[in-house]
Amino acid sequence: xxxxxxGELLAADFFTTAYRMSGHVDTGKRRLADIxxxxxSDFLLLKDVYVSRIYKxxxxxxxxxxxxxxxxxxxxxxLPTEADGLSKDHTYPALTRQxxxxxxTVPSFELQGSLKVVGKLDLQALLATGTDRFMPxxxxxxxxxxxxxxxxxxPVILVNKSSVELFCVADKD
Amino acid sequence: MATILIIDDDPDVVxxxxxxxxxxxxxxxxxxxxxxxxxxxxxxxxxxxxxxxxMPKLNGYEYCRRVRAQEDLADILILVFSARFQPIDRQTAMxxxxxxxxxxxxxxxxxxxxxxxxxxxxxxxxxxxAGQVVALFSLRGGVGVTSLAVNLSLAVALTRRQPVALVDMxxxxxxxxxxxxxRPTGGLHKALAxxxxxxxxxxxxxxxxxxxxxxxxxxxxxxxxxxxxxxAAVQPLADSLRQTFSLALLDLPSTLSSSTAAALTxxxxxxxxxxxxxxxxxxxxxxxxxxxxLEVDTxxxxxxxxTPGGVGGLSPEAVSKALRRSLVATIPYEPGMLSALNxxxxxxxSSPKSAAAHAIARLAAQLM
Numbered sequence: 001x002x003x004x005x006x007g008e009l010l011a012a013d014f015f016t017t018a019y020r021m022s023g024h025v026d027t028g029k030r031r032l033a034d035i036x037x038x039x040x041s042d043f044l045l046l047k048d049v050y051v052s053r054i055y056k057x058x059x060x061x062x063x064x065x066x067x068x069x070x071x072x073x074x075x076x077x078x079l080p081t082e083a084d085g086l087s088k089d090h091t092y093p094a095l096t097r098q099x100x101x102x103x104x105t106v107p108s109f110e111l112q113g114s115l116k117v118v119g120k121l122d123l124q125a126l127l128a129t130g131t132d133r134f135m136p137x138x139x140x141x142x143x144x145x146x147x148x149x150x151x152x153x154x155p156v157i158l159v160n161k162s163s164v165e166l167f168c169v170a171d172k173d
Numbered sequence: 174m175a176t177i178l179i180i181d182d183d184p185d186v187v188x189x190x191x192x193x194x195x196x197x198x199x200x201x202x203x204x205x206x207x208x209x210x211x212x213x214x215x216x217x218x219x220x221x222x223x224x225x226x227x228m229p230k231l232n233g234y235e236y237c238r239r240v241r242a243q244e245d246l247a248d249i250l251i252l253v254f255s256a257r258f259q260p261i262d263r264q265t266a267m268x269x270x271x272x273x274x275x276x277x278x279x280x281x282x283x284x285x286x287x288x289x290x291x292x293x294x295x296x297x298x299x300x301x302x303a304g305q306v307v308a309l310f311s312l313r314g315g316v317g318v319t320s321l322a323v324n325l326s327l328a329v330a331l332t333r334r335q336p337v338a339l340v341d342m343x344x345x346x347x348x349x350x351x352x353x354x355x356r357p358t359g360g361l362h363k364a365l366a367x368x369x370x371x372x373x374x375x376x377x378x379x380x381x382x383x384x385x386x387x388x389x390x391x392x393x394x395x396x397x398x399x400x401x402x403x404x405a406a407v408q409p410l411a412d413s414l415r416q417t418f419s420l421a422l423l424d425l426p427s428t429l430s431s432s433t434a435a436a437l438t439x440x441x442x443x444x445x446x447x448x449x450x451x452x453x454x455x456x457x458x459x460x461x462x463x464x465x466x467l468e469v470d471t472x473x474x475x476x477x478x479x480t481p482g483g484v485g486g487l488s489p490e491a492v493s494k495a496l497r498r499s500l501v502a503t504i505p506y507e508p509g510m511l512s513a514l515n516x517x518x519x520x521x522x523s524s525p526k527s528a529a530a531h532a533i534a535r536l537a538a539q540l541m
Contacts, residue, residue, distance in 0.1 A: 011256035011277070022227060022257050048182075050227045050257075058265025060232050080258060080278050152259050 009047065013078040013152065014069060015142070017107040020057045020152075021069065023049040032079065033158055036071055037133045043068045054108060057150055071133065075106040075163040076142060082155040101170035102137065105145075106163040113140025113157060121169060127161050134158040174539050175220035175292050176472055178202045180210030180236065181254075182228045186277070190223060193281040194288065200539050202499060207231025211239055214246060216498060218472025221292060223284075224271075226255035226262065234269040241270035245470070250291050254284065304415035307422050307540060308440035312463075313456035314427040316448045317479040320510065320519070321533065322424040323352045323387075327521035328530075328537035329420050330386040338380075338414050338421035341392040342436060344401050349424050350391035353383045354517035359393025361402065361410075371409040373417045385522070388418075407435035420541065429463055438467050442540070443474045447496070449486030454495050461496065475501040477536065482506065502536040504529050 009024040010032055023046035025032060036044065049067035050060045100121055104111040115121075115137060126135065140157035144150040177199050181187050184205070191201045202217055204210035208230040214222060222240075226233035233253050240246045250273075253266040258276030266274045275287060309322045319341075326339040340361060341349040350357040360379030364371065380388040402410070414421035423440060425433050437443055443464065447457040457476065464474055476498045478489050487495075489503045507529035513520045520530050 013257070013259070048227060050232070057259075058234075058261045058268075060226070060234065063227075063229060063232065065229075078259070080256070080276075150261055152261075154258075 011080060013154075014044075014046070015054070015075050015077070015109065015152075016073050017075060018054050020052040020054060021046065021049055021067070022052070023047060023067065032077070033132070033134055033136060036074070036077070036158065037131060039131075039133075042071055044071050044074070045069075054144065055147060057144075057152075072160070072162065075109065075160055076111065077134070077158040078140075078142065078152050078154040079156050079158065080154065082138065099138070103166075103168040103170070104137070104159060104164055105166040106159065107165070108145055109142045110145055111137060111140060111142045111157060111159060113137030115169075123167060127164060127167070132161070134160055174198050174200060174541060176200045176202065176217065177288065178204065178210065178213055178217065178219040178222045180204045180207060180222065180228065180233070181225040182206055183225070186225070189281055190284060193285045197285050197289070198538060198541075199288075200501060207233065207236040210236055214240055214249065215243070216471055218246065218470045219249060220472065221250040221252060221288060223252050223254050223288070226253060226257055226266070233271075234265060237266065237269040237271050249472075252288065252291060304417070304419050304421065305441040305540070306411045306414050306439065307420065307442045307444060308425055308436050309422060309444045309446065310425045310433070310437060310460065311427055311446040311453070311456060312429065312460045313448070313453045315481075316427075316446045316453055317481055317504075318427070318446050319348050319352065319424050320514070321444070321446060321477070321479060321504065322422045323349055323519045324521045324530070324533045325537050325540070326387045326420075326422050327385050327519055328534045329541060330383075331521065332534065332537065333419075333541065334386070336386045336388050336418060338388050338390070338418040339424065340390045340410070340414070340421060341424050342402055342432070343392045343424070343426045350381060350389050352514060352517060352519055353385075353387065353389060355381045355383060355389060355391065357391040357394045359391060361390040362393050362400065364390070365402065365406055371406050371413055373413040376410075376413055376417075401430055401432040402436075404431045404435040407432065408439050411436075411439040429460075434463075434467055437464060437469055441473065443469060444501075445474055445476050446479050447476060447492060448479055448481060449488070449492055450482075451487075454487070454492065457496055461498070471498075474498075477501055478503040480504060480506040481510065501539065502532055504532045504536075 010027050011024050014021045046067045046069055049064045051062040052059055099114045100117055102115045137157045142152045177194055179187050179190050182205050187203050194201050202213055204213050207228045224233045224236055237251055251271045253271040253274045256277045263274040309318045311318050326337045330337040339349055364376050364379045382388050423436050425436055447453050478492050478500050489500055493500050505528045507527050509524045513523040
């Protein structure tokens with residue numbers, strides 16, 4: 001309800017290595033994935049920012065009306081709906097698109113989810129080339145490496161490609 | 174009908190939920206931050222609170238902790254409703270004292286359904302299902318307590334097509350029966366005099382039944398029969414009324430006797446009548462203090478503004494501000510009220526389309 005009720009304001013959880021930040025992004029007519037990949041700005045403006053420490057992610061330790069987040073320092077973003085997280089390109093149907101289960105580590109977290117790939121999965125092309133700064137993991141879960149019982153799930157998690165440490169692909173079903 | 178407080182800093186969310194809850198027949202209060210929400214919770218004692226987590230000044234978790242730290246607010250249901258939708262958020266909310274947790278991704282209809290479910294399991298709901306006893310009271314005479322009691326009972330009896338009890342607790346010459354064109358027989362006092370035992374069965378012969386299905390226990394006409402209802406008989410009376418009726422209205426005299434105090438304590442709700450003048454306001458403020466001393470939960474007290482005069486009265490906002498309580502209803506001035514009284518045809522029968530009748534009908538709907 002929140003994303004529709006807040007009009008163009010999208011609620012999301014942003015994670016860095018040590019913090020969880022819940023806030024709203026004014027997306028205008030764009031999608032968050034496109035805003036994050038926009039190289040013209042290194043910052044993401046958040047409204048109503050609530051900060052939690054990663055070892056106690058339910059507790060709110062700080063609140064600010066506005067905050068600027070350095071895009072490069074975001075390790076991943078958990079979104080409430082799938083449509084909010086896919087870039088315009090990802091929403092086009094493709095006959096050769098297939099889902100692959102992946103396991104990824106980023107600082108302080110392990111991520112699992114499904115990746116939409118077209119044709120053969122080419123890791124070099126996925127992580128090192130292309131203009132997208134973040135890749136969408138669908139039906140994804142992030143588990144804290146220090147507190148594995150602390151998990152964050154969502155229909156889509158946007159993962160910062162430059163934060164990826166380990167990338168593993170499950171065998172095809 | 175329950176009193177529900179929404180605490181959220183997003184006016185769009187508040188508007189949407191408020192609309193859905195009002196449509197479901199609930200009385201809705203709102204606050205835009207946790208601090209204000211806490212103050213309203215203490216003043217109004219709502220049945221259920223829908224609290225956002227991410228709010229300025231006092232976040233939803235801290236709000237829950239502060240409410241739970243106060244013994245007299247322990248029975249309030251708190252539904253945390255947040256854009257933070259992770260299992261850890263639910264766990265944190267429950268540890269802070271929330272009754273339940275819902276993510277803001279749900280539709281308003283789902284939220285309302287969940288609210289109804291929570292309310293149906295609460296102790297307050299069990300009381301309502303058993304029938305509710307509503308006391309109408311003012312420490313200032315002539316503010317329209319009996320008129321409102323009569324018209325409210327008619328509003329419920331006519332719209333719901335079910336019997337409604339109207340008990341005239343005045344020691345002498347109560348006018349409830351008179352307004353309904355019934356001859357006061359002192360049924361309540363006779364029932365008490367017969368063997369002193371009050372049950373649904375022993376009350377049966379003393380009810381006077383109006384065509385509308387309002388059933389009246391009238392007060393006596395003869396000074397020889399006059400007297401206050403013994404305080405010890407009030408609780409059994411209220412219990413008997415709950416057994417028999419879905420709604421029973423107690424028309425209380427404007428004195429704070431031990432009998433009135435017992436009725437105010439035994440009632441599920443107290444409609445505190447006030448008129449828009451300083452004398453009535455002063456009486457209402459004293460009544461609120463008295464109710465506080467009697468440990469009547471603030472959520473059970475519903476201030477109602479009645480406007481028997483035409484011009485020059487204080488505004489509802491000024492009355493609400495002076496009482497530091499939001500008004501549950503405002504009954505506007507109705508020129509036909511006096512002729513309705515003289516014709517012994519109360520407003521709900523003589524002018525059901527008047528603005529005052531509409532306001533009374535809305536109040537009746539809120540009660541039910």
